[in-house]
Amino acid sequence: MAAPKPISRIISHVILDLDGTLLNxxxxxxxxxxxxxxxxxxxxxxxxxxxxxxxxxxxxxxxxxxxxxxxxxxxxxxxxxxxxxxxxxGNIKALPGANRLIKHLKSNRVPTALASNSSRSNIESKISCHKGWKDSFSAIVGGDEVEKGKPSPDIFLEAAKRMNIDPSNCLVIEDSLPGVTAGKAAGMHVIAVPSVPKRTDEFSSADEIINSLLDVKPETWGLPPFNDWVEGTLPIEPWFIGGPVIKGFGRGSKVLGIPTANLPAENFSDILSEHTSGVYFGWAGLSTRGIYKMVMSIGWNPYFDNTEKTIEPWLLHGFDEDFYGEELRLVIVGYIRPEANFPSLESLIERIHEDGRIAEKALDLPAYAKYKESPYLRNPLQQGSSVIGNETGQDSK
Missing domain, CATH: 1.10.150 (DNA polymerase; domain 1)
Structure with a gap:
């Protein structure tokens, strides 16, 4: 993530890209x-x-x-x-934070446009399956409605024209380099939300680089702030995953002093695609032991420069033994922060423990505590199986 550059003009309008920014x-x-x-x-x-x-x-x-x-x-x-x-x-899912952002801008009467390289008819088809989206946009511009698509500024300039606003008063949110280039060429401020992992260095022309739409801070741009953060955490629509605990990279206990209960990433390719990297928290159920508070990272762990995206839960409880092979179920209910790199191993460890303290405290709040009673955490799984879905061991990594 990169800190936003100073604002040179008042931001009053927002222009959103569609594919890769709002939709997966x-x-x-x-x-x-x-x-x-x-x-x-x-x-x-x-x-x-x-x-x-x-x-x-x-x-x-x-x-x-x-x-x-x-x-x-x-x-x-x-x-x-x-x-x-x-x-x-009709099967394309909204990316994390997309619905929240669109609703927030609409409820605060911030004029918002949709500007995509896709054809207008494809845009209409894609957003028709997402309740309230079409009515939330003051203008919709497709790539077939202008002479040139992104990285040309035509689409963004046309969106500003239709909203009757000067381009310099517009904030663009984009996931691609052509989109960022187009927004800057249009004379607009641009937030980059790179959809391609580990390539943020290519987006230096953007005014701000963030990890996901969950990290948008409208107040940075003079727009109404979100008011849904609670005790340093963001409530999210719960998601449910489960499977056998496996051995990880061998660095959790040995390097960090923080034992994690790893799940097989290959079983969760869809989940890993749907959810942006970052630090989350919730409840963990072990089939033979009980239910525990949990904080979890999802992503590439920049400090260790992983080559694959992983899910690494840390159960906030002291265990006397490993439990490889035991079934672990997770209910993820909140978000803490984006994935980040750290200048030293000590600073990484300190931040992980801080994440744990935040999760420990937040899970006592009624909004999160109620999920401890989720039947999903208690239903036994067959040995060796895995689950990803809706509600119907701590290793030496």
Whole structure:
């Protein structure tokens, strides 16, 4: 995260990108393109996915054709793939913090526009499944309504024009480098929320870089602040995961002195895609031991520079023995802070303990304490199984 640069003009209007900023479009892209490639004798490479971020549909199609050597023209490829995408638009989930931000801006009468490289018809299809979204925007601009898409400033300038406001009074929130470039070229202030992990250094032109929409602080820009933080925590829509405790990287107890109960990341690819990295907290249920307070990191642990995104819960209780293989269920109910790097191991350890103290105190609040009684924490799992869904061991990492 990068601290915001000084404001040169009064911010009165907000312009939001759609794909990758408000909606988890990346998961749909892989679901559609991956099987198409398999049919053509190719294998989807997730490491190349970042090349598609912020592109117009035509540009993205050209990139896929080039990267995988497919024997089609861009027009042919689009004609085959577009119907497959259209069937999935209604399944795209909102990213964490998206609904909260949209509702906040609307309730505080902050004029807000939606500006995307997607076509206007695709935008309409995507947002129609999200209650209240369409009525929350003063203007909606698609890539097919302007001469050039992002990184050209045309889309943002058109959005400002439709809202009858000077571009310098607009704040753009974008996940892609082309989007950030477009916003700055339009003379607007820009918050970058990079959707591609571990590439924040590429977004230095943005006025502020944040980890996720959960970290937006409107008051920084002279806009009405959120008032939903409680005791240094943000209540979130609960999510539920479970599985067997596995051995981790061997650094929790040995390096940090903080034993964590790791879950197999490969079982939670959908959850890891849906939820942004950061520090969360909630309740943990061990099938044979009981229910405990828990603080949890999700992400790449920048200090250790992980190559994969992980889920690492720390049960706030002293255990006399390891419990590898035991079933662990988690109900995640709140958010504390974004993932961050630290200048030293000591400062990292100090912050982890501070997170634990915050979670310990917050979980006594009624809004969080009630989830300790969740039946999900008590229902036994079959040995070796894993669960991701709605409500119906501490290792030496």
């Amino acid at each position: 479009t990346d998961s749909i892209v892989s679901q559609v393109v991956k099987p198409f490639l398999v049919k053509n004798g190719k294998n989807w490479d997730s490491k190349k996915a970042h090349k598609l971020v912020g592109k117009t549909p035509y540009e993205a199609a050209a990139v896929v054709l080039e990267d995988y050597g497919l024997p089609y023209s861009t027009e042919e490829f689009l004609s085959m793939i577009t119907p497959m995408f259209s069937q999935q638009w």
